[in-house]
Amino acid sequence: MKVYKFESSDKGQITYRDKKRYLWLASMVYPLVAVSGIGLYMATGSEWSFLAPLVFIYGVSTLFDAIFGVDENNPPEELVPQLEEDRYYRWLTYFTVPIHYAVLFALAIFVGTQSVSLLSVLALAITGGIYSGLGLVTAHELGHKKSRLERNLAKIVQAVPAYGHFCLEHNRGHHRDVATPEDPATSRMGESIYQFVRREIPGAFKRGWKLENDRLERTGKNVWSFDNEILQSYAITAVVQLALIASFGWIMVLFLAVHNFWAWWQLTSANYIEHYGLLRKKEASGRYERCQPYHSWNANHVFSNILLFHLERHSDHHAHPVRRYQCLRDFPDLPSLPTGYFGMFVAAYIPPLWYRIMDKRLMALPHVAGDLDNVNVQPGKLEALLARYPKQTEVSDTLFHQAEAVAA
Amino acid sequence: MSCFQCPDCGYVYNEAKGDAHEGYPPGMKFADLPEEFVCPDCAVRYKEDFVSLETSK
Ligand SMILES: [Zn+2]
Numbered sequence: 001m002k003v004y005k006f007e008s009s010d011k012g013q014i015t016y017r018d019k020k021r022y023l024w025l026a027s028m029v030y031p032l033v034a035v036s037g038i039g040l041y042m043a044t045g046s047e048w049s050f051l052a053p054l055v056f057i058y059g060v061s062t063l064f065d066a067i068f069g070v071d072e073n074n075p076p077e078e079l080v081p082q083l084e085e086d087r088y089y090r091w092l093t094y095f096t097v098p099i100h101y102a103v104l105f106a107l108a109i110f111v112g113t114q115s116v117s118l119l120s121v122l123a124l125a126i127t128g129g130i131y132s133g134l135g136l137v138t139a140h141e142l143g144h145k146k147s148r149l150e151r152n153l154a155k156i157v158q159a160v161p162a163y164g165h166f167c168l169e170h171n172r173g174h175h176r177d178v179a180t181p182e183d184p185a186t187s188r189m190g191e192s193i194y195q196f197v198r199r200e201i202p203g204a205f206k207r208g209w210k211l212e213n214d215r216l217e218r219t220g221k222n223v224w225s226f227d228n229e230i231l232q233s234y235a236i237t238a239v240v241q242l243a244l245i246a247s248f249g250w251i252m253v254l255f256l257a258v259h260n261f262w263a264w265w266q267l268t269s270a271n272y273i274e275h276y277g278l279l280r281k282k283e284a285s286g287r288y289e290r291c292q293p294y295h296s297w298n299a300n301h302v303f304s305n306i307l308l309f310h311l312e313r314h315s316d317h318h319a320h321p322v323r324r325y326q327c328l329r330d331f332p333d334l335p336s337l338p339t340g341y342f343g344m345f346v347a348a349y350i351p352p353l354w355y356r357i358m359d360k361r362l363m364a365l366p367h368v369a370g371d372l373d374n375v376n377v378q379p380g381k382l383e384a385l386l387a388r389y390p391k392q393t394e395v396s397d398t399l400f401h402q403a404e405a406v407a408a
Numbered sequence: 409m410s411c412f413q414c415p416d417c418g419y420v421y422n423e424a425k426g427d428a429h430e431g432y433p434p435g436m437k438f439a440d441l442p443e444e445f446v447c448p449d450c451a452v453r454y455k456e457d458f459v460s461l462e463t464s465k
Pocket of ligand 1: 414415416417418419447448449450451452453
């Protein structure tokens, strides 16, 4: 396995071997799990088979996160430039793009040609949506890069779930506004995922279009021109999805509607858990403080990370958005989730469970120090949360009054 | 004409070239970029974070 070396003037020779080098193939082939249900169905004839990919993503991956635990590997900062330049890693992201298309076509052709129950069609559409949601992880990795090739591949892959405004809005909108009340892609303490989604999907759409509209205005072009990068991606979606509808009829309308929505819902789920309640302070200049490592939640679990191109090492990603997945680092004392993303998604879908797990973690973060002034709180929830997490001064006041009462 | 670099990701704004994709024409001074300018590549560094490069032309 390749060893990276660096001669440091003060630390001597630094070497690093990426133990995950070949494990990253998992991120590339993982979307294929979506069609495992079809394979199992062909072998067994039971329509229950279609649930296999869902069991894998929520059950098996969460179990394996618990078994394999956290990832000790961390590339030394000095070797990050060499690791960035190793082209092997980027080829994996390129090859992931056609795999997402293959999965969509395989599921669509199956639904379009086989007679299975409506419930099975729904299960396959939801499965397709979840794994096409992973297409947005691929688009995310590619879309943050500077090369034209990678940016174009991002536009192509985000067309699979019909989310052509994603990269633009994520890079220029979410990264700029993250962990502020203004960001529709940052969830607030006390905000359930079902409230969040109604703010996140339309908010991201509007911000993406505004950013592209402003850019095109500066270049002197019309927003309805073919230079509009959002429209370029939507055009691919239109061609692909209309061709599927033309080939297989009305069942495809249902299949694609559920598929697309469920893929967006995956992104909503990731956004919901990545910055829950975290808040950047406003400086005297009126700018928000720079995004710090403690403004993202992380999961350093090795198993789900190798399925997600290291997306769960989220703090380093926000510190260096252009940095490639293989270079992302873990740091001690980051806000951390108790399990990987898929397990946390399930918790998010059950709001009382989510609050139970996350609110005390959030309040215990060193920079929050139990003070709701340091938290991004859902408007309308402040009073209820203050009752549970009173201001420190009020706590000492209460203790003081209690002591007085005892003394009297 | 000067160049200004993003200290995080290395993006360079060259006043002589401008940035056609972003809609800043050749010759546009860095100082004349909008105040809300953020790095076009990483979006996490503001205008005032950019460092001037000594090279010219
Ligand atoms: Zn930058």
